[in-house]
Structures are given as structure tokens and as C-alpha cells.
Amino acid sequence: MRDEKFGNNLNSYIRFLATEDGVFFKTMLQTMMSIMVEDMLSKKFTALDPTEKDVNQRTYYNVYEILLFLMNPVKWIKDKTTVKMSMAPNLTDRRLGKSKERGTEYGRTS
DSSP, X not given: OHHHXXXXXHHXXXXXXXXXXXXXXXXXXXXXXXXXHHHHTSHHHHTSOHXXXXXXXXXXXXXXXXXXXXXXXXXXXXXXXXXXXXXXHHHHHHHHTBOTTTSSBTTOOO
16 A cells, blocks of 8 residues: 555656656756755865765765655666665675675685
């Protein structure tokens, strides 16, 4: 039920993005991304101390990901799922402490 509702809402949102208002909305999101890039390239940003710069970069990255999702949710979900699926075998092997390359446990050579 919950997944079905999400799917219906997602389809409605995708239909909205295809309308004239949706195109305007996507243009505004792209403008926001441009403003973030301009700020990151500004003298004010480059003059920040490393800690502040790191916090700002992390914040901008998260906002960027949200904007990408809002512009094309299906592509964003597909990209994130593909990354997770390609990493899954490696994560499982490492959690078990086994190396695919040598067939041994990490940190041990025999």
C-alpha cells in the first residue's frame, strides 16, 4: 500500500514536470544550482577556514543531491540503486572478513 502510494505520487510529480509550470520549476532549480556554484567559486568562500569550508561544501552537496532528485526523481533513484547494487557484493565480502582477490581473510596472509 505504501509503495503503491509513493509510486502514484511519483507519477503525478513526473507528469507535473512535463507541464509548462514544471519546466519553469526545473529552471528555478537549475538557477539555484548555479547560485551555489557561483558562491563556491567566490573569493568569500575560498577565504573561509578549512572547517567552515568543509561544512559549507557538505551542505551544498546535500542540497545539490536534493535538487537533482527534484529535477529528475526517476533517474536519481535509478542512479542511487545502481551504485548500491554494484557495491553490495563487496560490502558483504568485507563484512564477512573475506578477500575476493586472495580468498583469505583481510589482514592475514598464509
